[in-house]
Amino acid sequence: MKKVLELEKVSKKYQAKNGEVEALKDVSFHVNEGEFVSIIGPSGCGKSTLLSIIAGLEPKTSGEIKTNGALGYMLQKDSLLEWRNIYDNVIFGLEISHQKTKENEENVKDLLKKYGLYEFKDKYPNQLSGGMRQRAALIRTLAINPKILLLDEAFSALDYQTRIMVTADIYKILKNENITALIVTHDISEAISMSDRVVVLSKRPATVKSMHTINFEMENRTPINCRESPKFSKYFDTIWKELDVHV
Numbered sequence: 136m137k138k139v140l141e142l143e144k145v146s147k148k149y150q151a152k153n154g155e156v157e158a159l160k161d162v163s164f165h166v167n168e169g170e171f172v173s174i175i176g177p178s179g180c181g182k183s184t185l186l187s188i189i190a191g192l193e194p195k196t197s198g199e200i201k202t203n204g205a206l207g208y209m210l211q212k213d214s215l216l217e218w219r220n221i222y223d224n225v226i227f228g229l230e231i232s233h234q235k236t237k238e239n240e241e242n243v244k245d246l247l248k249k250y251g252l253y254e255f256k257d258k259y260p261n262q263l264s265g266g267m268r269q270r271a272a273l274i275r276t277l278a279i280n281p282k283i284l285l286l287d288e289a290f291s292a293l294d295y296q297t298r299i300m301v302t303a304d305i306y307k308i309l310k311n312e313n314i315t316a317l318i319v320t321h322d323i324s325e326a327i328s329m330s331d332r333v334v335v336l337s338k339r340p341a342t343v344k345s346m347h348t349i350n351f352e353m354e355n356r357t358p359i360n361c362r363e364s365p366k367f368s369k370y371f372d373t374i375w376k377e378l379d380v381h382v
Contacts, residue, residue: 277308
């Protein structure tokens with residue numbers, strides 16, 4: 136399989152009031168084209184820091200990162216601009232990256248139609264449900280044609296029921312659009328239900344503690360039917376035991 140993202144011995148140190156802090160130590164793994172990979176680990180271990188480094192938002196101290204394709208980034212908050220309607224929100228990335236061409240605008244309209252938001256294009260964010268806002272935020276990210284999507288706790292602000300439905304929505308959209316995804320989450324169930332592989336990080340300084348291949352052996356896999364599989368609890372128990380949940 137073609138690798139679209141490779142990390143080799145990525146480390147991060149930063150200065151704090153009480154001296155130097157080592158956040159990440161020799162983190163190495165790769166993501167294949169079309170894969171969904173989740174990163175989980177103890178609270179405060181550096182998961183989001185790692186994603187920020189991959190996205191180029193902050194520097195690494197050492198190591199190497201190779202990417203093959205443009206990156207898109209989705210944060211915990213949808214960050215929709217409340218004073219812009221949905222259409223103007225989803226083309227915002229095209230505007231600031233100077234890619235607002237007729238072709239790209241047509242692509243945005245197609246995405247809005249395909250994923251049930253076209254009739255809401257003139258509405259404002261506060262007129263949409265939490266799930267619809269996340270869908271709009273995703274379309275805004277897809278508008279710039281990323282090859283790899285980075286999601287940092289992208290669903291954690293939603294209530295439990297909405298979150299399950301939104302993860303199913305997002306999973307379907309990304310698979311349809313053939314987008315590779317790297318997901319940071321604290322939710323083991325979410326990681327298992329959405330991912331082809333799960334990377335477990337140790338407590339700080341974080342390093343790769345283990346890697347789990349997730350295979351439910353089903354033709355029409357969705358995050359919802361994965362949760363109903365007999366394999367789900369086995370994967371959950373295995374990963375739960377590897378996390379130092381008391382840290």
